[in-house]
Amino acid sequence: MAEAAQRVAPAPEPELARRRRLAIVPAFNEENTIERVIEEIRTFDPGFEIVVVDDGSIDRTAFVAERAGAHVLRLPFNLGIGGAVQAGYQFARDYGFDLAVQVDGDGQHDAREIAALVEPILDGRADMVVGTRFATGGGYRGTRVRRVGIHLFAALVSLLVRQRVTDTTSGFRAVNRKGIRLFAIEYPPDYPEVEATVVLSRHHLRMVEVPVVMRIRETGSSSITALRSVYYMVKVLLALFIGLFRRYSTELEEP
Amino acid sequence: MTPFRVSIAAGAAAIILLLVIFELIRSRRLQERYALLWLLTGIVILILSAWRGALSRLADLVGIAYPPSALFVLASLFVLVVLLHYSTVISKLSDQNRILAQRLALLEHELKNKDPD
Numbered sequence: 001m002a003e004a005a006q007r008v009a010p011a012p013e014p015e016l017a018r019r020r021r022l023a024i025v026p027a028f029n030e031e032n033t034i035e036r037v038i039e040e041i042r043t044f045d046p047g048f049e050i051v052v053v054d055d056g057s058i059d060r061t062a063f064v065a066e067r068a069g070a071h072v073l074r075l076p077f078n079l080g081i082g083g084a085v086q087a088g089y090q091f092a093r094d095y096g097f098d099l100a101v102q103v104d105g106d107g108q109h110d111a112r113e114i115a116a117l118v119e120p121i122l123d124g125r126a127d128m129v130v131g132t133r134f135a136t137g138g139g140y141r142g143t144r145v146r147r148v149g150i151h152l153f154a155a156l157v158s159l160l161v162r163q164r165v166t167d168t169t170s171g172f173r174a175v176n177r178k179g180i181r182l183f184a185i186e187y188p189p190d191y192p193e194v195e196a197t198v199v200l201s202r203h204h205l206r207m208v209e210v211p212v213v214m215r216i217r218e219t220g221s222s223s224i225t226a227l228r229s230v231y232y233m234v235k236v237l238l239a240l241f242i243g244l245f246r247r248y249s250t251e252l253e254e255p
Numbered sequence: 256m257t258p259f260r261v262s263i264a265a266g267a268a269a270i271i272l273l274l275v276i277f278e279l280i281r282s283r284r285l286q287e288r289y290a291l292l293w294l295l296t297g298i299v300i301l302i303l304s305a306w307r308g309a310l311s312r313l314a315d316l317v318g319i320a321y322p323p324s325a326l327f328v329l330a331s332l333f334v335l336v337v338l339l340h341y342s343t344v345i346s347k348l349s350d351q352n353r354i355l356a357q358r359l360a361l362l363e364h365e366l367k368n369k370d371p372d
Contacts, residue, residue, distance in 0.1 A: 076358045077354050189286070235287050242281050242287070
C-alpha cells in the first residue's frame with residue numbers, strides 16, 4: 001500500500017535515482033556565480049554529475065568550477081552558447097548518461113526546479129522538457145525588442161511543431177538519451193534554442209513545457225543585446241525557413 | 256530609363272543568385288551567418304531591377320547618367336562589403352587556428368609526460 005502511494009508521488013525520487021544524470025552548465029566569464037550554481041545542483045540532488053563547459057572565459061571560471069568538483073570542458077576559444085552546450089551533450093553521450101539537464105552558469109536557473117523539469121522524462125511522456133518563464137510570470141524581465149522576439153518566435157515555432165510553445169528561448173532544458181544523441185550531433189551554433197526545438201520535432205521526438213520560476217540574472221548581461229536582436233531574428237527566421245526544406249536523418253537508436 | 260532587357264537580365268541573375276544561396280544553405284554547405292550578406296545583395300538587386308523608377312532616382316541622386324551603371328556600382332559595393340566581411344572572418348579563423356595548434360601541442364606534451372610506461 002505504502003509502496004503504491006509512493007509510486008504516484010509527484011517527484012518520483014527512486015525513478016530519478018535509477019538514471020545516470022548529468023547537469024550541463026555552459027559558462028562564459030561566470031567566476032562569481034559558477035560555484036553557487038554547482039552547489040545548488042548538488043544540494044538538489046548529490047547524484048547529479050556536473051560538467052561545466054567553459055566557453056573561452058578570460059576569468060577564473062574553469063578554475064573555480066574545477067575546485068568545486070565539477071568536470072570542466074575548457075573550450076580553446078569562445079564558440080557561443082550553441083557550441084558550448086553541444087560539447088556538453090557530446091560529453092553526456094560519450095559517457096553514457098541517461099538524462100541531461102541544461103543549467104545556465106549565470107545562476108538564473110533555480111536548481112530546485114529540476115524536479116519539475118525531469119518529471120515528464122521519468123514518466124516517459126517527453127524526450128525533451130523546457131522550463132518556460134511565462135506560465136508563472138515570475139522573475140523575468142527583458143528588453144522590449146527581446147520580448148517581441150520571444151513572442152514572435154513562440155507563435156512561429158508553435159506553428160512549425162504543431163504544438164503550443166510559449167518560451168522558445170529558454171535554456172533551462174532536460175533531455176533523455178534520444179535527445180542527448182540528437183543534440184550531440186545536431187545542434188544549431190549561434191542562437192540555438194529556437195532552432196533546437198524545431199529540429200527535435202522534425203526528428204519526431206516529443207517536447208513538453210513546464211512552468212518554472214527564473215531569477216533575474218545575477219551578473220553579466222544577456223548574450224542578446226537589443227542591438228543584436230535584429231540580426232538574431234533575421235538569422236533564426238532564415239534558419240527556420242530553410243529548415244523546412246531540409247531532410248533530417250540523424251540516427252537516434254542506440255547502436 | 257533602364258532598357259527592359261537590362262532589367263530582365265539583372266532580375267534573372269539576382270533570382271539565380273538567390274536560388275543558389277538557398278540550395279547551398281539547405282545542403283549545409285553555407286552557414287546562415289555567412290549567407291545573410293549575399294541574400295541582402297541578391298534581394299536589393301532584384302528589387303532595383305524590378306522597380307525601375309527607384310533605380311533611375313538612385314542614379315539621379317548620385318549623378319550617374321545611365322541608370323544600369325548604378326546597378327553595376329551598387330553590386331560592386333555589395334561585393335566589396337562581402338569581401339571585407341570575409342577578411343574579418345578569415346582573421347578570426349586564423350586566430351582560432353593558432354590557438355588550437357598551441358592547445359594541441361600543450362596537450363600532447365602533457366599526455367606524453369603522463370604515460371611513461
